[in-house]
Amino acid sequence: MTKLSVNINKIATLRNSRGGDTPNLIQFAKDVQRFGAEGVTIHPRPDERHIRYQDAHDLKPVVYTEYNIEGNPNAKFIDLVLALKPTQVTLVPDAVDAITSNAGWDTIKNKSFLSEVISEFQRNGIRTSIFVDPETRQVEGAKATGTERIELYTEAFAHDYGLGNKNAVKPYTACAELANNIGLGVNAGHDLSLDNIAFFKKNIPGLLEVSIGHALISESLYLGIENVVNMYLNKLK
Template sequence: MTKLSVNINKVATLRNARGGNNPDVIEAARNIESFGGQGITVHPRPDERHIRYQDVRDLRPIITTEFNIEGNPIDSFVKLVLEVVPTQVTLVPDGHDQITSNHGWDTLENRNFLTDICHTFSQAGIRTSIFVDADPKMVEGAKACGADRVELYTEPYASGYNSNREAAIAPFVAAAEEARRIGLGLNAGHDLSLENLHYFHSRIPWTDEVSIGHALICDALYMGLKPTVEKYLIALK
């Protein structure tokens, strides 16, 4: 079964736009879990423009499913993850000024660095996933770094879905098959939506987890959070 992990960054973005604590990211996480969500994802950035480091600390004791923390493993991020000890950490090569993630790691060029980071988190009992483009070589490189999983960066699939979904999915199937061949767990995320999720899952049903935030929260503005989470869960069946 493919788990749905809901990224709640956009809930924090809305809160931060006005100040105060409305909407409450803690309550949002509780609700998502009660509606059937099987994980909560956060991506704290150094400028704390959405999820703040303190949010991560506050979320840890209330999450009853899986807790996934994404981010660039700079020193402050590594310290936070080791303090909180989530179920999973996803290593993402974000620049400090990026609006959103837009590429995966070169696991060959950054092998020494990523190997050290994976070892650090593994010693703490934290599952480690490396964010990669849909390239079998990058998947194989993640395995060599000691990662437990890879997360495929799915924006190219989402952007090509409407014009030619078969061509759009092809490199992801190849990368996913390589992950399965070498014994790596498989996650996916970025711009997955109700429009394209079911087809992705039908072609790569051995995906362990999808992490979805922006599209899901946007859908929830129109449909409500509970029906939206339920629809995404149906798309994974």
């Protein structure tokens, strides 16, 4: 079964909006794992507008499933990851002012930089994943960096699938097949939801993990977090 990692950035955004500690991020992380999630994802940004760097430290003792930290590998981020040694670090090339991640790496142009960062994380026993667009050349470029996994950036699929275009999954299928053939693990994330996750899972061979935050939290406003986590788990079987 494909693992479900719950991105809890939105819970931190809600907490920060009032300046207190409600909802409590640490308790939420405990709860989603208790409800069945197999991982917790955070994506701290330099301005700490949702996840704070201290949150990353506070979560370390309570995440007993897979702990996935996403982000652009600047010096501060690298230091954080090396200090915490999460299960996985996902490298995302987001700009400082980006509202959310909006592109994958050019793994060919950035091969030297990515290889250096990845080697450092791997020396510390941290699994690495590179956020990539659904292009086979970028998958091949990712392999050349030495990473263990890629994370397919699924916004384009989600948008087109919502318009009724099921062929939008084809580039992702091709990338997953290539990744499987060359020894890369396949993760995926961004705008995956209860509406599209089962179709996506069915068409992506060897899909190891999905990271879902915005849709899952939004759906939980209507359906409840425990219910929604289990709905995802059922669709990922």
